[in-house]
Amino acid sequence: MEPSRPHALPARNIWPATLPLALQFVIMLGCILAGALLGSVLLFALGQWWGFDLAALLDTFGEQSDRRARRMMRAAIVLNHLCTFVLPALATAWFLFRKKWPRRLRLDAAPERRVAGWGVAFILASLPMAQALYWINAQLPLAEWMVQLEDSTNAMIKALLVMETPEELFVNVLIIALVPAVGEELVFRGLLQQMLHRALGRGVPAVWLSALVFSAFHMQFEGFLPRLALGAVLGYLFYWSRNLWVPILAHFANNAVQVVAAYYFRDLVVEMEPDSMQPFTWPSAIASLVLVLLIGYHIHQLTMIGSAGKSTAE
Numbered sequence: 001m002e003p004s005r006p007h008a009l010p011a012r013n014i015w016p017a018t019l020p021l022a023l024q025f026v027i028m029l030g031c032i033l034a035g036a037l038l039g040s041v042l043l044f045a046l047g048q049w050w051g052f053d054l055a056a057l058l059d060t061f062g063e064q065s066d067r068r069a070r071r072m073m074r075a076a077i078v079l080n081h082l083c084t085f086v087l088p089a090l091a092t093a094w095f096l097f098r099k100k101w102p103r104r105l106r107l108d109a110a111p112e113r114r115v116a117g118w119g120v121a122f123i124l125a126s127l128p129m130a131q132a133l134y135w136i137n138a139q140l141p142l143a144e145w146m147v148q149l150e151d152s153t154n155a156m157i158k159a160l161l162v163m164e165t166p167e168e169l170f171v172n173v174l175i176i177a178l179v180p181a182v183g184e185e186l187v188f189r190g191l192l193q194q195m196l197h198r199a200l201g202r203g204v205p206a207v208w209l210s211a212l213v214f215s216a217f218h219m220q221f222e223g224f225l226p227r228l229a230l231g232a233v234l235g236y237l238f239y240w241s242r243n244l245w246v247p248i249l250a251h252f253a254n255n256a257v258q259v260v261a262a263y264y265f266r267d268l269v270v271e272m273e274p275d276s277m278q279p280f281t282w283p284s285a286i287a288s289l290v291l292v293l294l295i296g297y298h299i300h301q302l303t304m305i306g307s308a309g310k311s312t313a314e
Helices: 022-050 056-060 066-105 114-125 125-136 144-162 166-200 201-219 221-241 245-264 282-313
Strands: none
Touching: 022 056, 022 066, 022 166, 066 144, 066 166, 114 125, 114 166, 114 245, 114 282, 125 221, 125 282, 144 166, 144 221, 166 201, 166 221, 166 245, 201 221, 201 282, 221 245
């Protein structure tokens, strides 16, 4: 581990090794696969109950789809996300730690307000930088199947972001902003990053490796680099703050801002991820990078001071 670094994981909170780490990874993957299987069964049952052929709906779903089809697709997405991320993460944590799971996932304490606020600013400041990374990513040659997969995903996102009423806006904030923020942070930061930190003995490589898995898991190759950067931003927030609520709030803010923008600026096709927003300019991207570094340094300093204060109190 890194006992000499002020922002390293406190010794009393080190990811426990009651089971071999390889077995912990296997348990997590097993829970995710079991959850995905459960989600498939439930999705089939939901489709039958609502009178939808899900395969046909996926083929025809688009911006022209009616409100009933959008409602079905949103229900399918939230159910899939709950079964693929939220429930498997909680099941893994319960299996490994029983009643201590909130502490091990770093959910047992409210985030420090200044750190949480700066964490939201940190991720929002990175959006122009993410646009530049998307442009760079777009210059890379991709296989045709990768492009087709990306196009179909983007088409579905555009269709989901068709919102005709405030009710649809509220539902989208829940299923596109809140549920992914909670589920993905539980898996990629709460579980995976801490396991990697323990396995590698250092926090920074764990941040980047978990961000790499986070980006690859989305299977959206034209946005791989900006999503990698997003994962790293969230990973550093968790590494510095040692509180999972901080990246959850930042992740939610990142998603919610874009959902709300899509509702109020319908002529600007703003998709879910920062990699697909409006064209960037290099000065804005450079300014974003500088701002990210400055805010990141400030958050780092805040968390170091907080850690020193806690150590003194103890």
